[in-house]
Amino acid sequence: MKILYVSRHFNRSGFIILKRLIEKNIPIEAVLLHRNNDPWRKPLLKDILKLIYKVKCWYYRCKPLRALNSEESLAKKNNIPIVWADSIKSDAFYEQLQKVNPDIIVLGGGWHELIPKRVFSFPPLGCINTHPSLLPEFRGTSITRWQVLHGVEKSGSTIHYVDDTFDTGGVLAQKSVEVANDVSPQDFFSILGNVGADIMIPLLIKFDKEGKQIAYTVEHDKKFYNYYKRWQWDIKGLEIDWNKSFKEIHFKVLASTQESYEYLGVNFRYNKKTFFLRKTSLVKLDNDQKEFVAKLKDNGLYVYNIEKDRVYLCKKGELFYLVLDMVQKYDKFYRYRRAFASNKLLKLKTDTKFEYEK
Secondary structure, three states: OOEEEEEOOOOHHHHHHHHHHHHOOOOOOEEEEEOOOOHHHOHHHHHHHHHHHHHHHHHHOOOOOOOOOOHHHHHHHOOOOEEEEOOOOOHHHHHHHHHHOOOEEEEEEOOOOOOOHHHHOOOOOOEEEEEOOOOOOOEEOOHHHHHHHOOOOEEEEEEEEOOOOOOOOOEEEEEEEEOOOOOOHHHHHHHHHHHHHHHHHHHHHHHHHHOOOOOEOOOOOHHHOOEEOOOOOOOOOOEOOOOOOHHHHHHHHHHOOOOOOOOOOOEEEEOOEEEEEEEEEEEEOOHHHHHHHHOOOOOOOEEEEEEOOEEEEEOOOOOEEEEEEEEEEEOOOHHHOOOEEHHHHHOOOOOEEOOOEO
């Protein structure tokens, strides 16, 4: 069986699945990659950029989350031919596709365009895609962010046939996984990449032994059957609504986690200044603490404790503390400002009301 493997550059799922296929000796005829001038692809420059990124994360005090593993390097290391394309819709690519003549096309790390019919219908065994959700939930893009935002407790990876629209083809394999309430979208994507690799190997073996597989339908939570568009880094849209539950606020902060603190993020006003809330935690209340919270005078936010400059907020009716871990001042110089443990900048006091500004 001749496999054309498709991925975007530096895609977590794309790299993980390709690596697993190689380790399991699944033969790959060629790897399709987008022809671009990404400086991270250039061997010498890449090492310099990695060092700069490491220093940058140290400076901002953020976890290094950028995907640095290269499908291109992995393919070259294992002597797998690379097919380069500016567009998968072009006649030039279609000519290359005819030369490779694959039995199946496997999208392990997605592609930046909708696959045209003449491409997905070309291989006799079809064209299959790996998607980081339990389809038909969470079709679209920025999917791990949207799932984190909605606080899903269960997700997974789906392999499905590619058809005329995004993420609507028949399901071929699916595996679920529990989702922790503190996982970043980036780490979540790596988890789901490994889940995708788990189900990809036996599926491809079945294709090889039995021929084209029969798809099936699945049902999950219909409220998530929407198509989700690309995440918007909009300062207004990322404002905190403090009237929301602590879980909703925490998941909004977590869903907006980015590879460094040069990016816009979830924000709020306090003491006539704007701050990014870069990191939060949820801590369950014990019985004594529940009694204390139940006796609060109103539904406002109160500072229960300050520990190592981390602020513990409580609110009537909540079963958790919302811990403000890291904040960063937002102004026109924010790209040059470090993040700090929250109370280094906020200067709050325990047993007082958190008087945020609307």
